[in-house]
Amino acid sequence: MNILVQEMPWLLPAMACLVLASGFFSSSEAALFMLNAQDRRLMAVGGPAEQIAASLLRDPDRLLTAVLFWNLLINITYFALVAIAGLRLERQGAAADAGLFALVALLAMIMLSEMLPKTFGLLLSRRLARLVAVPIAVAVRVISPLIPVFHLVNLLSQRMLWPRFRAEPYLEVADLEKAVELSTTDSTILEQERAVLQNIVSLSEIRAEELMRPRMRFVTFSPPVSLADLEGRQPPSGYILVTERDSDEVAGAIPLKQLYSIPPKHLEHHAERVIYVPWCATAGDTFEMMRVQDRSVAAVVNEHGETIGILTRDDILDTIFSFDMSRSERLLKQSPIEPDGANRWRVTGMTTIRRLSREFGVELPETHSVTIAGVVQESLGRLPAVGDECQWGPFLFAVIEMHDQGHLVLRMSLTVEAEESP
DSSP states (O other), rough: HHHHHOTTHHHHHHHHHHHHHHHHHEEEHHHHHHHOOOHHHHHHHOHHHHHHHHHHTTSSSHHHHHHHHEEEEEEEEHHHHHHHHHHHHTTTHHHHHHHHHHHHHHHHHHIIIIIHHHHHHHHHHHHHHHHHHHHHHHHHHHHHHHHHHHHHHHHHHHHHTHHHOOOOOOHHHHHHHHHHHHHHOOOOHHHHHHHHHHHHHHTSSSSSSHHHGGGGGEEEOOSSGGGGGGGTOTTSSSSSEEOTTSSSSEEEEEGGGGGGSOOOOOGGGGEEEEEEEESBHHHHHHHHHHHTTTOEEEEEEETTTOOEEEEHHHHHHHHHHHOOOOOOOIISSOOOEOOOTTEEEEETOOHHHHHHHHHOOOOOOOOOOOOHHHHHHHHSSSSSOOEEEEETTTTTEEEEEOOOGOOOOEEEEHHHHHHHHH
16 A cells, blocks of 8 residues: 555545545435425425526436436546556555455445445435535536437437337236236235225226315415414315415415424415316326326316315325225215114215215116215205205105204115115
């Protein structure tokens, strides 16, 4: 080692600088790509450095190409210096020292420029993203003329390696079922996976209004919104719903569980825009729109453009992964259909016609309503009251409870004709 210090005094400082530079790009890559969607939205309206970081992530391929290019260039230079030092030691008859030097240099590069920097980048992603945004933006700008060349080389290599590769436009349901069957031999797990698969497929048939939280089941806040407005209670949906300034239509949603800390005032600055879907949109299409636009809440509107409910990503996921989850259980914490004597049941007005048909396996009349409450209102021609009764198909409905926010509880019984039919 003394030989290197005497003959090449610049070598070790140069290698140290290269290790630090490589560590910088490694930690920058980890910090920037660790930012989730909420972090990016908040940084897009934050300080200048945060806005630069958010703008870099709008073109992730360009950012990643630049980071990998500089990291590769630095590493090649580093190991070229290691090779020069090793040759110099071998010429001086210190082959053992040359091997030891190469090993130490390799471990230093792995630990100090890869493992530790990326660990810090993952743990302190948002803070580091602010610090590295400006130099990374400069590094990207410097090699911008070369990026199209890199993309062309990448495209040509893909054509050479997989010249006939074609992506399937879609998967058949039978393909998914076969994949589930081959994935496990445990009958219990297989049944659960089949149930999840059926729930996923059913999203293409369930309308948004069947899963949504009705307008009377959530609270909205007009900006400016402060923490005191919540009165110490978390909204049942997990989101603070912010309206437009001049109306009561839902414009944004604040995902409380994604906030690291909740500021005392101006919570509307942390709101993400909601997407708008018609009442007749399927849950599957709504979920796809949420995925593409990176949104967590959809406002369900009627034919007049008025918000009649909201549908959250969590609501759809509950529908997929819960084997017998209903909207009544999710919003009211009670079963939608409960036995109440011989051929009688207590049902909630929120219970859907689809669930009623599935539970009893009877043919039901055509209706534009999707819930029992809607059917009762349609039959009566007015808002129901306690004591009202109506016949609909094979069922007789009697209103027995009328709660706040329009929640109905009814007693349902089968008619004699329905009981005697095979």
